[in-house]
Each structure stands twice: as C-alpha cells, then as structure tokens.
Amino acid sequence: MNDMPRLGGEISPRRLQIFWAVAHVGSMTKAAKMLGVTQPSLSQQLSSLEASVGYPLFERRSNAMHLTELGITLLPKAEHVLRSLQELEDEVAQGSGAPRHTVRIAGATSAMRTIVPPALLAIGRSLPNLDFDLHEGSPGEALDLLYARRVNLGILAAAAAMELSAGFQQTTIHEDPYVLIVPDEIDLGDVGDPVRELSPGNLHLLNSTVQFVYGTQHTRLIQDWYDAVLPNNRVTARARSFELAIEMVRHRLGVCVAPALSVAGNGGSKGLRVYHTGLEARRVAAIYPSQYRRQEPYAQLIDQLESAGSRIELPACEPIPPFVAAVTGHRRT
Template sequence: MAMDGKQREKRPARVEPKPSDLTLHQLRIFWAVAHSETLTKAAKQLGLAQPSLSQQLSKLEANIGTLLFHRRSNEMELTEAGQFLLPKVEQVLRLISELEDGLAQFSGGERLTLRIAGINSVLRVLVPLAVSHMQERYPGLDFDLQESSPTEILDLLYSRRVNVGLLATNSVAQAIVGFVQVPLLEDPHVLVVPENLVLDGIADPQRELPPKQWAMLNRSIQFIFGSQQAQRVAEWYDKLLPEHRVVAKCRTFDTAIGLVAAGAGVCLAPGLTTVQQNPTATNVRLYRVKAPPRRIVALVPSQYRRTEPYQGLIETLQAVAARHTIPGLLETPPFLAIDTPIDL
C-alpha cells in the first residue's frame, strides 16, 4: 500500500555524525600539562603563551564533555577522566612519532632529522665528532640538537619530541620506563683548583700548604641544580674539606670553572665539564677524587635500538666515548684519597 506524505514524514530523522574536534595539538598539550608541575612549566616546554595553552585545554575538555584536571591556583591534578585518558594519549603520541619516523625513511630524498637532547658537556665534547662521522655514513641525515637539563630531556623523550637523550643517570631520581639505556662513558669527578695551587703528594694540606694556598683550598665554589644534589655536594666537602666555606653558588659548571680559573676558589666537577674548546685557555689543575663517576648513557626508545640510523648513532657515540680522555687529569692527592660512597 502506498504511503502518504505524512506517513513518510514520520520516519526517524537521519542524525548527521558530528566530526571530532579533537586535535593532535590538544593531545600534546594535555600530555605536557599532565607531566608538568604547573601550567607555566608546560607552556614553556611547548613554546606557547599560557593563555593559548589554557584555551586549547579548555576546548579539549569541552569536546570530551568532562573536566580532565582539578585546578588549584597554578597547579593541575588529573581527574579520574584525565587518569583514564593519559595512557591512551601516550599511545597515540607514540604511534604518531613512530609513523613520522618510519615514513621519513621512504621520503624520496627528503632529509631525515635525528632529534637529540643532551646535557651541555656531552653535546659539547662527544656529539660533534659523532655527528661528523654520521654525516660521512649518512649524507642525507641532519641533526636537531637541544641542550637541556636531565628532567627536561626525559620530558622531551616521553613526549616523543626527541629521538635520543644523552644524560647522566645519577642526576635523575625517577625510573626511566620504555627506553633502552646504552652506557657511553663513566665520567670521573675532579677537584678543579687554580693553576698555582699544587696539591701533588699533599697528605696534610693545613700543615704542608702555605697559608694563602690553604685558605684558597677552603674557598668552595659549588654547582647547584637541585636540593638532593646540593646535599650530596655539601656532604662531600664536609667530609674531605671540613674547614671550607662556600664563596659562590653557580648554575653552570662553565661559570664555576671560570671562577676557579680567576683564583676565586676551588670546585668539584665532572671531568667532562672541564674539557674546553681550547685546552690551553684554562688556568686550572684537575685532580681526580674518590667519588663515584657520573654514568653517561644514551636513552633511546626500545623500538629504535636496532633500527638505522639510530643504531649507527649509538655505536658512533660509544666509539667516540671509548677514545675520549680528559686532558691534564692528575692523580688523587693523598688527603683526597679517602673512599666516599657519596654519589655526586
């Protein structure tokens, strides 16, 4: 039987699917905020203005239809929905990164970029020679190098914004999950002193050194980047140089060593940080101490460990590190030859 017009109008209306407004940019913002202590830190990491970051985060919550964070002043705490979403977003970002890196190998001549984040001393001393060797082996390869702190390096790795991280494992307290740690170098700690402060064979510096040199030895210049590290450095000085006083605190080893070279005092530093572009330009002596060395490693996602050119880069870094020596490194003076378990 034929249907009249009114009967046809009673059919359920077709619901047009609403296109998803979720964007990869918003997911990256969500990830950064979830792994940052404050919105300010997340905005800095992403290179965004904080108002723009807040706006994108609000759009994401509006699209999903629920809050992802409890907001307390500038602090952000994941809601139950946010805790559910976070591992899903990490999977998406990981897949996107793998997709981009995989397709780059079939880009028909387009250059592949290796993105590396590392601490200053490793980027300055080990990486240049490794890059030179890699350019010979892979003419179509270029590099994006970022100098960062250890915690920033981990953030960049987890967000897949870099492919390889170069850092000292001693300087990060958190567990490093999802990455292969490839040992590169054990970097000894040294006591950096002015050139005219000769400690060779000194067993009792207070009795054996002239008064001015004894006073110089007890002026410590300390590099501070965190409360735990500061405590460990203080313990080392208290044990080995109990009469010292802190005359300066620095945020870079370059600054601390520059102060030593100018005769302001002495400092404890990893050996790699003392290597200069021009070895003859430093007016310092380097004495090995009995503290555990920094363990320099390359962190690389497990799926890249045996994939070129990442495997080639790791092998090249290992070869460069194996040949590396610290110029002018002197034997430990007897008064510093006390074994200390302090992990600097």
C-alpha cells in the same frame, strides 16, 4: 567527578600532547614553556580537549594541576597515541625519499661538546642526507624537550633520569669520573694536612668552593664530600653549569668538583690542576623513544655515540691528594 557538558569536538594529536605535557610537569606555565606556546593558547586547547571528552581531566589546586580519575585513565592511552604517531612520522620520513632528514638532539653542555661531534661526523659518512638540530641545556630542559617530542635524543647524566617516562629507554655512552679542580698554583700532590702545609692564600682558595646547582641529591653528595675533606669550606659562588664553575676556578675564585668530561669540553686543564676524588663516576646516557634502538638512523647514531664516548680523551688527572685519601679511604692511584 564534576559533570561537564559534552560539547564534542576534535581530540587532536596537538591537544593530546598538551594534555601529556601538563600531566608530566603539573603546571600549565611549565607545559607552555616546554611546548613553546603561550599559556592562554595552551589553556584554551586543554579546555577544548576536556570539553571533547565531556569531563575534567585535571583538578586545579594551589596553582598545581592534578589528574582526575579520568585523566589518570586516559594518560597511558594518550602516550600510546603520541608514541604511535612518532613512529609513523619516522617511517614516513625514512620511506619518502626526502633529500634531508633532521635529527634533533638536546643535552648537557659537556657531552654535547665532546661526545656528540665525533659521533655526528662518523654517522655523516654513511648517512650523508642527515642534518642535525642541537640544543645545549640543563638535564631538566633536555628531558622536557625529549618527552614533548621536540627532540629525538637526550644526552645527559643517567642520574637525572632515574625514572624514565613510559616508552623511553637509555644507553650508557660514557663513564665520567668526578674530579677536584683547583688553580694551577695549588699543588696538592704531597699534601697531608692543608692547614699546616699550604700558604694562607692557597688554603683560603682551597676552602672556597664554587658549586654546580642542580638537584638536591647532587648538591648534598658534593657538599658531604667537601665537609669531609675540607671541614672549613665555604661556598663562594653557585653556577648553573659545570663549565661556568670551572671558569670561576680558572680565574682563582675557588675550587670545584666536576665531571672530567666538563674539563675536556671547556678548554682543557690549562691554568688548572685536576685530581681524582674517589667519588662514584657520573654515567652519561643517551635517552630516546624505545623503538629507536631498532630503527635507522637512530640505531646507528646511538652506536656511534657509544663509540665516541669510549674514545674520549679525558684531561690528565693526578692521584687523590693524601689528605683526601686519608678521609675517604681510597688508594692513591
């Protein structure tokens, strides 16, 4: 371990938060974006923290930040301090008699537009002094905001948070089936062989796929499904949200596989036909600091999110097309 002169100084919560963020994402650029600060400011604060402890906390290698032995030792202690400070702030807010209390939520567009509004309406009746700060974004953005303590809850697909950071837990609020979405002129209800039974124009549309881009695991799962049921498929567009992919289908640019919830939160199935796929459903979860499960108003909000998720009306979905059922082995239900 390289020596660094001990200059003393303050080990502040903000510097610990910066240390945690850099350790979490492995990059000062990404950590600065996560925390909403400039990179020079973040770098200065991190250097000051290292000077305070007297030794480097990171090794800089190939534009990536790797924890030193001391950094590895201090990280769980920093997490404990940050978690305790969050608990203290929540308790002070509860007991201060303040007229308003802001709850910050970040999550995927489909869940934020369908599950969150009825949950907030319900909790607002019993806790009228709450207000809400809402952020739509990718699963990665929601997790970054949550782990940086800039939001209180994240609402996203559980698969996007397979390994939760220490001190966080999740509650499933909705089971969301993946569906095949096609322009409404393509009727697949009795199609056993698309090549023989569809018109050339509709066959071309069916083989044109609009894909949602997030994570190699998800992309590979969907592409494997396309390759099995539509061997001649080709990607015509890539989108960073399911909602945009669905709009591309609505404008006859191709077909897509997306969660049914994203159809419900994007104008419904007008201009579309929606079919079951047989793929495993997406599990939508609320992710939050562990203490929130027993602490108001968060405990009640999580309950309301579960309740709202169970009441969501998904778009009418037609049975698996015969040619899909023949390949996947699923019954037409």
